[in-house]
Amino acid sequence: MSAEPLSPNEIDRRLESLPGWALEGDRITRTFRLPSHFAAAALTVHIARIQDELNHHADLTLGYNTVALSVHTHDAGGAVTEKDLALAERVASAAPAHGAE
Numbered sequence: 442m443s444a445e446p447l448s449p450n451e452i453d454r455r456l457e458s459l460p461g462w463a464l465e466g467d468r469i470t471r472t473f474r475l476p477s478h479f480a481a482a483a484l485t486v487h488i489a490r491i492q493d494e495l496n497h498h499a500d501l502t503l504g505y506n507t508v509a510l511s512v513h514t515h516d517a518g519g520a521v522t523e524k525d526l527a528l529a530e531r532v533a534s535a536a537p538a539h540g541a542e
């Protein structure tokens with residue numbers, strides 16, 4: 442998968458199909474709200490497994506009932522690449538089963 446930086450316009454276009462995700466500076470970000478703290482912790486573990494499978498890792502912040510992700514591609518000098526969007530799409534698919542909004 443390409444680790445070439447994507448343009449802001451391309452990122453915005455791709456985020457149209459990723460509700461709740463945003464381009465913040467040089468990262469794409471999303472905060473999920475969960476029914477409980479334990480559900481938030483469980484989603485964090487699920488995301489960690491996805492990240493190890495993809496070998497692509499976001500900064501994750503576990504709150505009382507939230508999981509916040511912030512990601513860009515270090516190997517591309519901290520730009521947003523296809524790898525970040527692929528991770529976002531996998532997480533977006535996994536989160537609803539945890540009761541995430």
Ligand SMILES: C[C@H](O)[C@H](O)[C@H]1CNC2=NC(N)=NC(=O)C2=N1
Pocket residue numbers: 496497498499512513514515516517
């Ligand atoms: C050696 C290992 O493949 C690399 O460090 C991987 C690990 N996870 C990663 N995660 C992110 N966000 N960007 C990277 O460039 C990256 N590279």
